[in-house]
Amino acid sequence: MAGPLTTGKITSRIDLSVTRFAIIVAEWNEEITEALYHGAVSSLLVHGVKKENIIRKNVPGTFELSLGAQWMAEREGIDAVICLGCVIQGETPHFDYICQAVSYGLTEVGLKTGKPVIFGVLTTLNKQQAFDRSGGKYGNKGEEAALTAIKMLSF
Numbered sequence: 001m002a003g004p005l006t007t008g009k010i011t012s013r014i015d016l017s018v019t020r021f022a023i024i025v026a027e028w029n030e031e032i033t034e035a036l037y038h039g040a041v042s043s044l045l046v047h048g049v050k051k052e053n054i055i056r057k058n059v060p061g062t063f064e065l066s067l068g069a070q071w072m073a074e075r076e077g078i079d080a081v082i083c084l085g086c087v088i089q090g091e092t093p094h095f096d097y098i099c100q101a102v103s104y105g106l107t108e109v110g111l112k113t114g115k116p117v118i119f120g121v122l123t124t125l126n127k128q129q130a131f132d133r134s135g136g137k138y139g140n141k142g143e144e145a146a147l148t149a150i151k152m153l154s155f
């Protein structure tokens, strides 16, 4: 299960004490996305980001992350946007539409604005897989999303 990103501390070549992050949180599957949010925030704080430089915004569901990301990325003074959501497969093809839309949407916002827009979206078959990845046995993907943002800012 190990990937190139680990949890913990990484060395950044930029001054994170003056860097501003937007974190957009989808309200669907709230217990999961809140855990992702807390993982992302603790990771940013550990790396020296100031609490007042973390701006949180909520959107109703993962589908809305793309527009939320665009609004925040267009704001002057925001350096990176971290998007957190959780889509759990149901009995209808809804899952595929949402996952596809948000992955294309967030890619497009990053390319269009030239700012790191991070895909911190869990796409799981069931709730247990989501718990395992939001502070469970496979770590916290919110934390990984924060590390990815820092790494992209250090590019």
Ligand code: DLZ
Pocket: 026, 027, 028, 029, 060, 061, 062, 063, 064, 085, 086, 087, 088, 089, 090, 094, 098
């Ligand atoms: C409608 C819907 C469904 C069925 N499942 C999820 C989900 O598992 N995770 C999630 O974040 N959002 C879900 N949504 C809501 C959509 O993301 C979106 O908010 C609505 O389709 C309205 O655009």
